[in-house]
Amino acid sequence: MLEGTATKNIMIVDDHPMIRDGLRARLESMSGVRVAAEAGNAAEALQHAVRQPIDLVLMDINLNGVSGIELTGKFQADFPGIAVLILSMHNKAEYVLQSIRAGARGYVLKDAPGSDIVRAIEAVLNGGIYYSAALMPIIAQPRIKEESLTARERQVLEQIARGASNKSIADTLDLSVRTVETHCLNIKRKLNIEGRTELIKFALENLMMGGG
Structure with a gap:
């Protein structure tokens, strides 16, 4: 459950439209959040961040051009008030660690249950961190x-x-x-x-x- 009453703005950054559609559908069932923007690459994501208030970015790693990890570092430097939650198919320790170093507040596997993504979003928006259970052996x-x-x-x-x-x-x-x-x-x-x-x-x- 999210703390406070203000609606939180989320941006989905993924180069696959079908994945963005699926995430949007999942997020529409959550109270207290709305999908304020979608982006398929780094340039689009940064433009949205400049134009409108964003509280959380759901970030894929495999983006064309600038990777999601590099983009996370860019957000950390230019928009420190925006939290980044990595949503990726990669479960390698190197990706998780690089994401942490870049400033990500969590890391969720794309094949995790939908409820896992919801819990991760709630945790990060409430000021915490979240990692998929499958990553704990790392x-x-x-x-x-x-x-x-x-x-x-x-x-x-x-x-x-x-x-x-x-x-x-x-x-x-x-x-x-x-x-x-x-x-x-x-x-x-x-x-x-x-x-x-x-x-x-x-x-x-x-x-x-x-x-x-």
């Missing part, structure tokens, strides 16, 4: 090199990489929310990171397997 054991982090801080970072909220982390680790918040502050201080988004990106990049 998330490996921690390989964080920063020795300054305590064992508990590493556990918190693992949960952050999985998209857990502070409340969820507190429940999982049997801690108070205030304690989790303190751990997050300490982690950001030790790693010289500002903001939840950068913390999420760091967690995912350092918990993700290479290759595969």
Whole structure:
């Protein structure tokens, strides 16, 4: 369920019209969102972003010319207020990791159930992140090199990489929310990171397997 009452504007970026039609039909059943624009390539997507307010982009990777990952980085740089959710057929760790580095807030496989896409959209529009369940095996054991982090801080970072909220982390680790918040502050201080988004990106990049 989306937080707040304002309708959120979504742009679908995919070079296959049939896929855009299918996504539009799925999104029309969601309350609180509307498909404000569609684009088949990077140039069209950027034009729409300039002309009208967009809250979320559903981004395919395989676009003609500029890839969806490159375009995600462009959105991150030029339109930081627009969240990007990757919707792709690729389940390789390299694509997921590159998308994270480019600034994507989630990654959903195209063959995932429609309900998965709905949950992903809700999570990202509510300020969280979302990854298809089928991608979870890609998330490996921690390989964080920063020795300054305590064992508990590493556990918190693992949960952050999985998209857990502070409340969820507190429940999982049997801690108070205030304690989790303190751990997050300490982690950001030790790693010289500002903001939840950068913390999420760091967690995912350092918990993700290479290759595969």
